[in-house]
Amino acid sequence: xxxxxxxxxxxxxxxxxxxxxxxxxxxxxxxxxxxxxxxxxxxxxxxxxxxxxxxxxxxxxxxxxxxxxxxxxxxxxxxxxxxxxxxxxxxxxxxxxxxxxxxxxxxxxxxxxxxxxxxxxxxxxxxxxxxxxxxxxxxxxxxxxxxxxxxxxxxxxxxxxxxxxxxxxxxxxxxxxxxxxxxxxxxxxxxxxxxxxxxxxxxxxxxxxxxxxxxxxxxxxxxxxxxxxxxxxxxxxxxxxxxxxxxxxxxxxxxxxxxxxxxxxxxxxxxxxxxxxxxxxxxxxxxxxxxxxxxxxxxxxxxxxxxxxxxxxxxxxxxxxxxxxxxxxxxxxxxxxxxxxxxxx
RNA sequence: UCCUCAGUAGCUCAAUGGUAGAGCAUUCGGCUGUUAACCGAAGGGUUGUAGGUUCGAGUCCUACCUGAGGAG
Numbered sequence: 001x002x003x004x005x006x007x008x009x010x011x012x013x014x015x016x017x018x019x020x021x022x023x024x025x026x027x028x029x030x031x032x033x034x035x036x037x038x039x040x041x042x043x044x045x046x047x048x049x050x051x052x053x054x055x056x057x058x059x060x061x062x063x064x065x066x067x068x069x070x071x072x073x074x075x076x077x078x079x080x081x082x083x084x085x086x087x088x089x090x091x092x093x094x095x096x097x098x099x100x101x102x103x104x105x106x107x108x109x110x111x112x113x114x115x116x117x118x119x120x121x122x123x124x125x126x127x128x129x130x131x132x133x134x135x136x137x138x139x140x141x142x143x144x145x146x147x148x149x150x151x152x153x154x155x156x157x158x159x160x161x162x163x164x165x166x167x168x169x170x171x172x173x174x175x176x177x178x179x180x181x182x183x184x185x186x187x188x189x190x191x192x193x194x195x196x197x198x199x200x201x202x203x204x205x206x207x208x209x210x211x212x213x214x215x216x217x218x219x220x221x222x223x224x225x226x227x228x229x230x231x232x233x234x235x236x237x238x239x240x241x242x243x244x245x246x247x248x249x250x251x252x253x254x255x256x257x258x259x260x261x262x263x264x265x266x267x268x269x270x271x272x273x274x275x276x277x278x279x280x281x282x283x284x285x286x287x288x289x290x291x292x293x294x295x296x297x298x299x300x301x302x303x304x305x306x307x308x309x310x311x312x313x314x315x316x317x318x319x320x321x322x323x324x325x326x327x328x329x330x331x332x333x334x335x336x337x338x339x340x341x342x343x344x345x
Numbered sequence: 346u347c348c349u350c351a352g353u354a355g356c357u358c359a360a361u362g363g364u365a366g367a368g369c370a371u372u373c374g375g376c377u378g379u380u381a382a383c384c385g386a387a388g389g390g391u392u393g394u395a396g397g398u399u400c401g402a403g404u405c406c407u408a409c410c411u412g413a414g415g416a417g
Contacts, residue, residue: 064378112378219378221378246377250383261374
């Protein structure tokens with residue numbers, strides 16, 4: 001899922017996303033959209049899909065990650081989170097119920113339950129406490145969601161989030177408790193918060209045998225291109241990451257032959273396309289030398305072209321993965337992906 | 346011809362007579378449920394030239410060079 005925090009994937013138009021990249025689902029963020037433009041406005045505009053002119057799927061994150069990443073501005077209680085807006089300092093409160101209501105006001109296709117994402121490293125006690133709180137919040141979110149469904153507002157899935165920091169047994173305990181909610185899918189959160197990568201994968205493995213295989217499992221906030229096959233190998237169906245879009249704007253481009261840091265002097269007069277094997281608009285039309293020029297000039301077109309390419313690359317990786325799985329050759333694919341990664345280094 | 350002002354990093358400019366710095370540019374590094382078109386590091390200097398004063402000169406003095414402006 002490309003990340004469109006503020007109801008836009010920075011640098012891309014709906015036409016880019018839909019017609020060129022064929023994106024099927026986007027992620028948007030409850031925290032950001034509640035602050036601006038606010039759930040009332042979105043509801044009055046006919047929901048998030050209509051507002052942003054996107055009729056494909058939208059998953060909205062609950063704001064749990066912002067509790068973590070904006071921790072200087074927040075206070076966490078059992079009831080919910082009290083925080084100050086990073087925009088103007090206004091006080092706001094998120095509860096499991098209010099974030100479900102906000103996401104229903106958005107008209108999201110997949111709602112995320114409010115969770116607490118602890119920083120790394122965390123003590124076992126802190127991890128245990130935040131895990132317990134995340135479970136309690138997930139139950140309340142599920143109840144709120146269930147009440148809406150009972151009232152006729154159906155068609156919106158709710159995913160609770162597995163936490164437990166880097167303690168496999170806590171993650172298993174958390175997943176087991178969340179199973180009782182019998183939701184349409186399950187997310188694995190609390191990853192990529194500074195821990196070494198093998199540990200992230202280990203945490204995904206911890207709940208692989210617990211989370212149901214017939215429902216989507218969503219690893220939140222990951223990963224690098226070469227990490228995607230590893231997550232899938234551990235049972236992950238869905239991922240989102242700011243990396244393709246953010247790194248694109250900052251000049252790191254992902255290609256089938258590895259990373260291209262476009263500002264490097266060696267691309268100054270390089271007439272080749274960014275990625276010979278890519279069919280995206282950027283690669284079909286422009287040279288590395290031109291892209292580098294746009295980047296160095298700070299031209300806005302660079303962000304658009306670079307983001308288009310990086311999102312294409314991520315989606316291509318996922319398409320390759322799907323193809324390999326469907327043709328029964330995933331282990332083979334994984335092996336070759338790993339050796340290509342080793343070659344690139 | 347004379348007068349005034351100015352010459353400091355690639356560029357634009359700082360620096361009481363007391364360790365020559367900044368921004369931009371350059372070359373790199375980083376970015377993982379976006380407070381990020383962002384953050385960080387490094388390289389880069391005979392302070393126009395030659396003398397002088399001084400314990401010590403980018404800074405004060407003299408001459409010259411270059412540029413801008415003014416007078417005639």
